[in-house]
Amino acid sequence: MLKKTIWYSVFTIAIAGIVVLAGGFYQALKVTTENSPFRPAKVAMTQTSGSPAKSELKNTNTLQLLILGDSIAKGTGDEKGKGFSADLPQAIKTDTSKDILVTDAGINGLESQGLLGQLQNGRLNKPVAGANFILLSIGGNDLRTILSLNPQAQEDEFKIKEDSYLSNLKQALRILRSSNPNAYIVFLGLYNPYEKTTTAEEVSLWQEWNYNTELLIESDHKAIYIPSDDLMKFNLGKYLAPDGLHPNSAGYLALSDRIRKSLESVIAGT
Amino acid sequence: MFSLIENEVTKMIAKKRLMFVLIILVILISVFAYGQNRTLARTKAQLTQRMGITATVDWRKLAEQQLIDMKGRLDSPYMDAKSQSSLTVRMQQLQYDLNNNINPLDQSAAKFTATFMEQSIFLFLPLLVVILAADMVSGESSSGTIKLLLVRNVPRWKILLSKYLALIILEVVVVFCAFLLSALISGFFFGFGGWMAPVATGFKVLAGKLDASGVFNVQEWQFSLMVYSLAFFVAVVVGSISFMISVLVKSTAASIGIILATLIAGNFISFFLSDWTLTHYLFMVNLRLTDYLSGAVQPVDGMNMLFSVTVLFVWALVATFVSFLYFTKKDILV
Numbered sequence: 001m002l003k004k005t006i007w008y009s010v011f012t013i014a015i016a017g018i019v020v021l022a023g024g025f026y027q028a029l030k031v032t033t034e035n036s037p038f039r040p041a042k043v044a045m046t047q048t049s050g051s052p053a054k055s056e057l058k059n060t061n062t063l064q065l066l067i068l069g070d071s072i073a074k075g076t077g078d079e080k081g082k083g084f085s086a087d088l089p090q091a092i093k094t095d096t097s098k099d100i101l102v103t104d105a106g107i108n109g110l111e112s113q114g115l116l117g118q119l120q121n122g123r124l125n126k127p128v129a130g131a132n133f134i135l136l137s138i139g140g141n142d143l144r145t146i147l148s149l150n151p152q153a154q155e156d157e158f159k160i161k162e163d164s165y166l167s168n169l170k171q172a173l174r175i176l177r178s179s180n181p182n183a184y185i186v187f188l189g190l191y192n193p194y195e196k197t198t199t200a201e202e203v204s205l206w207q208e209w210n211y212n213t214e215l216l217i218e219s220d221h222k223a224i225y226i227p228s229d230d231l232m233k234f235n236l237g238k239y240l241a242p243d244g245l246h247p248n249s250a251g252y253l254a255l256s257d258r259i260r261k262s263l264e265s266v267i268a269g270t
Numbered sequence: 271m272f273s274l275i276e277n278e279v280t281k282m283i284a285k286k287r288l289m290f291v292l293i294i295l296v297i298l299i300s301v302f303a304y305g306q307n308r309t310l311a312r313t314k315a316q317l318t319q320r321m322g323i324t325a326t327v328d329w330r331k332l333a334e335q336q337l338i339d340m341k342g343r344l345d346s347p348y349m350d351a352k353s354q355s356s357l358t359v360r361m362q363q364l365q366y367d368l369n370n371n372i373n374p375l376d377q378s379a380a381k382f383t384a385t386f387m388e389q390s391i392f393l394f395l396p397l398l399v400v401i402l403a404a405d406m407v408s409g410e411s412s413s414g415t416i417k418l419l420l421v422r423n424v425p426r427w428k429i430l431l432s433k434y435l436a437l438i439i440l441e442v443v444v445v446f447c448a449f450l451l452s453a454l455i456s457g458f459f460f461g462f463g464g465w466m467a468p469v470a471t472g473f474k475v476l477a478g479k480l481d482a483s484g485v486f487n488v489q490e491w492q493f494s495l496m497v498y499s500l501a502f503f504v505a506v507v508v509g510s511i512s513f514m515i516s517v518l519v520k521s522t523a524a525s526i527g528i529i530l531a532t533l534i535a536g537n538f539i540s541f542f543l544s545d546w547t548l549t550h551y552l553f554m555v556n557l558r559l560t561d562y563l564s565g566a567v568q569p570v571d572g573m574n575m576l577f578s579v580t581v582l583f584v585w586a587l588v589a590t591f592v593s594f595l596y597f598t599k600k601d602i603l604v
Contacts, residue, residue: 007276010283011439021503025500025503027495028496028499028559031471031488032471032473032576074342074343081338082342108343242328242332
């Protein structure tokens, strides 16, 4: 009798199972082949203050600020969500009575190659041409890939990465200058968020990266390299966001203030 | 027919084959769950060391920050349309975790159940099926019981069909038990919840690249259902092929060896998929159906869900056809 009951239960499970699984199989096929039945609600593409159209107003009463680069340019890590696009104009306001128009084209994860592509595809031509100040933050994502390698591989990979990054940056600067010979370009240097776990070799690679960037930037008379690592080194607890990588609100404020200080005379003079 | 099938299934149970398979399942699931638990603990410890104790305990702050950042990206006029869906989907997942107070790092029974089968579908599950299927016919030959089967007043094809259907029944049982055991055993380690959590799916392979522009979330239980259904399909296909080998080859050991060799060869042959189009049509390289579902697939031009399913289906059909042809025509010498 036991054998019979086992058989009947097995059979029932099997029949029920086949029905259920057939349904699931059909679902799985649907999900991976046809166009998704669920269309994510088209998120209203709200324009940020300083949409490209507005830069048509070549008003002498407005200063135009263009922010380019990676997640730090975008303001990732700021509890208020804006980062430099809010804090920098706020800081600059103290030195000028003009209105400040901001265009923020930062993209999370952007590398130097991507920045070059952004400038080449032409969508930023208007903001670039009309800018008085251009803030640039790039290179962090290029460099971070090296850190996960073992020390032997690091040195060689670093050279390769650095060369291609500097070449990309050079070309990007050339494009910016050919479109806008008068804007002040501010390059924000890299800081080390992994202070506690970096080896001495990695620190020297980091410094070399920043130094070579500085050499390149400073060769342009209207560009300035602004370091951030000295500000962040001992203040990571205060200025770093919960993700351990980007600045937080206080960090962005501190950096914006530093940039303002370096540009003080220039802003007042425009 | 019904009694024939009953007979076959009872034979398998009596041979303790099914019990053997279930025991292997229990052991492997336990080992996997324990292993994941340890990895989770170690990841948390590493994070604590890197970012201070608050990072692991206070995941909410990080999640909220990430949501703010993602919202900012979504609003940007420079956002490219293709990433919109993946961003929205990710945001929904984070929002769900925040609303239900679930640390995104944590494992759950539901997540484990799906992940376990995703990992097992291309080798471990076929192995279990082979254990059941490989000696369905060759075993009768080697033990001589084939005589007893064939002298009865039942057409040969019916006998083979009863075996084949018995195999399918057992495959359902195996898949069902895999699901049950995964959920139960992992529940002890990670808690029994997580069935309503959002999981991303809707990935497509277009022109050799992974296209995430149409992704959307489904609930974990729906996802698991789809995963296990695909697993059942794979089980039936591998079962049919093993069945055929079992009919063709007199020795059970050779039968098992041949199937295993082809399955393992599949692992090596996957390296050539992008360069050697012929390999796309082998059944072994098309077993990873769940990868299409979860977006974990290594995209190869021309290989998508529909393609793989069709290839597998044809193989199963041909294998079954060959089995029946051979068994009904061949002279059985005992």
